Amino acid sequence: MINLESYYLFSNGKLLRKDNVVRLQRQDGKYKDLKIEVMRDLYLFGEVETNTKCLNYLSQMKIPVHFFNYYGYYTGSFYPREQNVSGTLLIEQVSAYQNSLKRMELAQKFVFGAVENCLRNLKYYQRRGRNLTDEINQITALEKVIFRTASIQELMGIEGDFHRIYYAAWFKIFNKDVEFDKRVRRPPDNLVNALISFLNMMTYSVCLSEIYITQLNPTVSYLHTALERRFSLSLDISEIFKPLLVDRIIFNLINKGIVSEEDVEKNSNYCYLKPTSLRKVTQAFDEYLQKTVMHRQLHRKVSYRHLIRLECYKLVKDLLAEQEYQPFKLWW
Template identity: 45%
Template sequence: MKKTYYLFNPGRLSRKDNTLKFTPTDANGNEGTPKYIPIEGIADLFCFGSLDANSALYTFLGKQGIAVHFFDYYEHYSGSFMPKEYLLAGKMQIEQTKNYIDNKKRLILARKFVSGASFNMVKNLRYYINRDRDLQDIQDAIERYNSLIESSNEVDELMGVEGNIRQMYYSAFNDIITSDFTMDTRSKRPPQNEINALISFGNMMCYSLCLSQIYHTQLNPTISFLHEPGYRRYSLALDLAEIFKPLLVDRLIFRLLNKKEIQAKDFDHQLNSCVLKESGRKIFVKAWEEKVTETFKHPVLKRSVSYKHLIKLECYKLSKHILGIEEYKPFKSRW
């Protein structure tokens, strides 16, 4: 089975026959012991350190269908090298564009993404309400915002509803997290504290995972419905990530902090910013990989699937809706 590989150290990546050769380098440019990765075992690459590579390597990666996702020191998603879309189909492109241009059709899908995300956020809250956390008022507030989803007649209005839901949801984090960390308000660029640093890092991991799964379908990742398509981003991955962030990112953060698997020493505090150190990133990525490859019995398929495959199934459901085969229903967690 193909695996995702994470490159934390700066270094040089090159081709050697049918393997990738990664030679790490230190701050002084001294080379370490090379590591070899068989090309047939690579699903995609996540790079957290500076990477030295040439066009011939990317041509090789492109032919093998391997994506490379880049993050900067501050844990911001920098961009992705995506191979040529090998599954794109003309009919899907046309129908996906029609669903974006037609405001009524676009709103139908945009509302689905917001309702799915909100449901999964409430599911997280209910888990902790059942464990005697005082979060009922927050859940009630989110439910009131939920009643505005179907009555929103513009995407901008719907985005405002989604923002209010998420703001209320984030206000519960201080009660859910039992460690010494506090969140205060959501801050992104840069994150102001440890919880915000974990949210930003985890959200970018979720976005990249969604992008990788979209690549293996006929969907065009640049044509989205909730988020406005941009010139320099794969905005459909942002739409899908809304549904899965509460399940994959937030639950992982609660576990890592409540079980003290990530501690204060794993963060780097700078002027008005906080980021994960390499030790913290490695802990998070290890737990993330375990989470997304974890399997469960799918309630409809009646067989075991991983969370990574679940995102691809979500893409297939979205494809059927766009082609007029079956109405799209966002994944809503039952546990």
């Protein structure tokens, strides 16, 4: 079995098809040929020009391309024509969205999985001497309300409340003096918020790549509203995995001194990771995706990334009425 790789390109230049190769022609005249036969997906962070010949080839080879701007902000994805299509599944996926009870049930489970995994992180650090009892108790109380919510709006309100408590506890987890007391998004206002924003977007992109391999339609979601020009199902699934793929990486990067305030550019209106820091954080993210854990049901080691695909298949089974969906919960 071929081990597929994600490619992360930070250089500026032109992305072209050269025979059966995708080539990045850099501005300094040098070039890099990409091993298309082992490429899983492609992440472009530099200013890159391309053409339909190259995109058609990437589509033919079933390779999604994710675009980020200079500041590491996700701007969009090139999503190849779906190869694994199922009319039956699409009908069931849309029907579940239109059925208010079924949509609510799935949305509640996405939030429940996210809360469970955030609690797992807090309890991990509680066992290592951090006093997180109040936060754990508050979030546990909110968790009990999840399955009593009557609307998506009410559910999103619960999610916002638990995230507020969760993020407020992070200063007890960090062993470095960093500025962070609440989540600030567009634009982020400090190092931690910049890390959250960037790694959230990387997680959305990975989820989208894994959805592509399945027969799920990425535009039909349940927790997040399905809108035009948005792959909202990746937002749903990423909620479950952000405590693993975003939060734990940030705790590790800061507590081990791998990133610091020197890794960001600041002014009065924004705070973004420097280009060199983007590379460093991206490398940490990719290495984390490749970590493995012994799966309790499969009884074999699977990568953190593969857990996302398995989550998609679990959702497929639920939509086809084969097995009730239960969200992924951290056990380590």
